[in-house]
Amino acid sequence: LMRQYWIPAAQSSELVRDGAPLRLMLLGEKLIAFRDSAGRVGVMDHRCPHRCASLFLGRNEEGGIRCIYHGWKFDVSGNCVDMASVPPHQDFKHKVKARAYRAVERAG
Numbered sequence: 001l002m003r004q005y006w007i008p009a010a011q012s013s014e015l016v017r018d019g020a021p022l023r024l025m026l027l028g029e030k031l032i033a034f035r036d037s038a039g040r041v042g043v044m045d046h047r048c049p050h051r052c053a054s055l056f057l058g059r060n061e062e063g064g065i066r067c068i069y070h071g072w073k074f075d076v077s078g079n080c081v082d083m084a085s086v087p088p089h090q091d092f093k094h095k096v097k098a099r100a101y102r103a104v105e106r107a108g
Contacts, residue, residue, distance in 0.1 A: 009033060012108045015041055018060050033103070034076075037062045042076030044100040055098070074098045 015035040053069035066073040071084030078100030
């Protein structure tokens with residue numbers, strides 16, 4: 001029932017552009033929040049969909065958060081935007097998505 005409503009998760013000031021991700025626990029789910037290089041806020045499952053490595057340990061770099069295990073990078077919507085080990089001409093990255101949640105900043 002509560003998943004139908006907006007839930008305050010963090011203060012805007014806790015999310016620094018290109019800074020370290022923030023650990024969250026909402027409704028029993030482990031999540032991370034981060035602000036990308038464009039200033040957009042992302043909230044997603046704390047595990048990478050590839051091998052379940054913690055994205056909390058990942059690097060927040062231009063346009064998304066990169067998993068430290070195999071280097072897959074996800075944008076704030078959970079779309080895989082780069083795979084370090086896959087040639088750029090292959091479209092496999094478009095088939096992978098991390099579970100992400102819509103985030104809106106209101107009143108700080």
